[in-house]
Amino acid sequence: xxxxxxxxxxxxxxxxxxxxxxxxxxxxxxxxxxxxxxxxxxxxxxxxxxxxxxxxxxxxxxxxxxxxxxxxxxxxxxxxxxxxxxxxxxxxxxxxxxxxxxxxxxxxxxxxxxxxxxxxxxxxxxxxxxxxxxxxxxxxxxxxxxxxxxxxxxxxxxxxxxxxxxxxxxxxxxxxxxxxxxxxxxxxxxxxxxxxxxxxxxxxxxxxxxxxxxxxxxxxxxxxxxxxxxxxxxxxxxx
Numbered sequence: 001x002x003x004x005x006x007x008x009x010x011x012x013x014x015x016x017x018x019x020x021x022x023x024x025x026x027x028x029x030x031x032x033x034x035x036x037x038x039x040x041x042x043x044x045x046x047x048x049x050x051x052x053x054x055x056x057x058x059x060x061x062x063x064x065x066x067x068x069x070x071x072x073x074x075x076x077x078x079x080x081x082x083x084x085x086x087x088x089x090x091x092x093x094x095x096x097x098x099x100x101x102x103x104x105x106x107x108x109x110x111x112x113x114x115x116x117x118x119x120x121x122x123x124x125x126x127x128x129x130x131x132x133x134x135x136x137x138x139x140x141x142x143x144x145x146x147x148x149x150x151x152x153x154x155x156x157x158x159x160x161x162x163x164x165x166x167x168x169x170x171x172x173x174x175x176x177x178x179x180x181x182x183x184x185x186x187x188x189x190x191x192x193x194x195x196x197x198x199x200x201x202x203x204x205x206x207x208x209x210x211x212x213x214x215x216x217x218x219x220x221x222x223x224x225x226x227x228x229x230x231x232x233x234x235x236x237x238x239x
Contacts, residue, residue: 021203024204025199029195036217036221037224041124043102043105048110049112057106081218085215090211093214097214111232119235119236124228127228131188131227134188135192138191138193145193155183156183159176159183163176174237180230181231199213199216
């Protein structure tokens with residue numbers, strides 16, 4: 001869904017209101033994002049530290065049926081929310097977002113098996129610090145980051161293709177992981193700026209505005225999770 005194309009939304013009529021509306025909108029965005037991260041974190045920890053629960057996802061021969069569902073469900077939820085955004089009701093979008101965060105938590109539970117818990121926590125706090133710094137930069141900068149965002153999105157598609165190739169060739173993904181760190185940190189600033197501009201126009205008190213805040217939270221959530229996993233792989237090379 002294009003950040004710059006939201007037909008059917010109620011827009012602010014006074015320029016004096018835009019600043020307050022933008023702050024309120026971004027507060028809602030980050031509230032939903034933090035709630036989703038909390039759900040993901042709790043569920044991933046519960047599943048990752050309980051072998052009985054983890055066995056529901058993985059068996060001796062590989063993923064169980066539930067494991068495959070958990071693996072692909074997050075992508076399905078994102079697609080449904082994106083393509084059904086205008087048609088879906090607010091309660092349904094909230095439910096889908098919650099299910100998305102929950103299934104992501106289940107799918108991320110494997111990191112508690114692959115890495116030491118202290119290392120996971122340290123990487124999470126580093127990710128939060130980097131993400132927060134770039135979010136502040138994106139919110140406060142006067143420079144238009146639109147061109148940067150376009151370049152970063154193109155670079156992201158490139159590294160996705162390269163990653164798929166590496167899966168079949170078994171090549172080293174170190175360079176790809178380094179590039180992903182720069183891509184996701186840059187995308188954080190870009191997305192925050194675009195959401196700030198959008199929040200200055202969208203009426204957050206309407207149903208559409210609330211739905212848009214959830215969509216923005218999902219976009220930032222995805223960026224945060226990808227940055228976290230990239231740093232986990234990058235730093236994990238030394239562990």
